[in-house]
Amino acid sequence: MAPVIEVRNLSFSYDDKKVIEDLSFQMNARDFVGLIGSNGAGKTTLLKTLVGLLKPTSGELLLFGKPIRQFDEWSRIGYVPQKNALNPLFPATVREVVLSGLYGKRKLYRRITAEDRQRCDDALYAMQIADLADRRIGQLSGGQQQRAFLARALVGNPELLILDEPTVGIDAETQRSFFSMLRHMHAHHNIAFLMVSHDVDMMRAYLGDSPAATSGKLKFYVKSMDGAASCRETDLTHALKDWPGASEPIPAYQ
Incomplete structure (x- = not known):
């Protein structure tokens, strides 16, 4: 199996300033x-390069075995950028933003199915923003917007989830529950994670104290799971054992 x-x-440079070498x-x-x-080590720059938002100055990048210039299966990747800078006049609702996570670049205009809407409702519930589904995304607070973009990244059950400071602006209790969900998904599902987080203690508690690799100012902490995925659930909410309100029934989409 390809990496x-x-x-x-x-390598990547902004004008004459080399950020990654x-x-x-x-x-x-x-x-x-x-x-x-x-700060300035190139963490966000690397993630933006991996999702095709920036072009490297030199070197080669492959996703699922394909050079990035040929890669077209973006639905396999979920991405949450660092603290979305969103125009408050952006007209989409929270539900529309989350639903957009189900579409690859070639499926942007395909018909929305009842199954799509149910997955969207599950993701909204998982991020505790179901009551905000019909609000304009620009009307939400920063923390609520971050939850919406987390739901968008998770809704399609990606094989790779790239997270850049995903819990900035989210309260401590929700952060703990979110990381609990990530640990379950990593342990029992066929999904890989690449995450930047300011919570160094949490990262090291799960990934270990010693980096597996170092490049310049970047340190890579790695935890690998062996064997086949053991969980057959396909929705998001089953992993939220410690999430506030997780015992409440999830309404089916009508």
């Missing part, structure tokens, strides 16, 4: 990679 991510001698690393299926580095 989920393979980076070979990658000669970086090589490999990430396999069911890896959980925590990326830690000081």
Whole structure:
């Protein structure tokens, strides 16, 4: 099986300022990679490069065995950028934003099914924003917007989830429950994670104290799962054992 991510001698510069230099690393299926580095180390730049938002100055990048310039299966990847800078006049509702996570670049205009809507409702429930589904995304607080973009990234059950400071602006109790959900998904589902987080203690508690690799100011902490995924559930909410309100019934989409 091809690595989920393979980076070979990658470098990136903003004008004359080199941010990433000669970086090589490999990430396999069911890896959980925590990326830690000081401000300006290139964490966000690397993630933006991995999802095609930035083009490397040099080097090679492969996703699921394909060079990124040929890769077209973006529905396999969920991405939550760092603290979305959103125009408050953006007209989409929260539900529409979350539903957009089900579409790859070639499926943007396909018909929305009842199953799609149910998955959207599950994701909204999982992030505790079901009551905000019909609100305009620009009307939400920063923390509520972040929950909406987390729901968007999770709704399609991606094989790779890339998270850049995903819990900024979210209260501590919700952060703990969210990380609990991530740990369940990593342990029992066929999904790989690449995450930048300011919560270094949480990262090290799960991934260990010693980085598996270091490149410049970037440190990669890795925990790998062996064997086949053991959980057959396909919705998001079953993993929320400790989530406030998780015992409440989930209304089916009508």
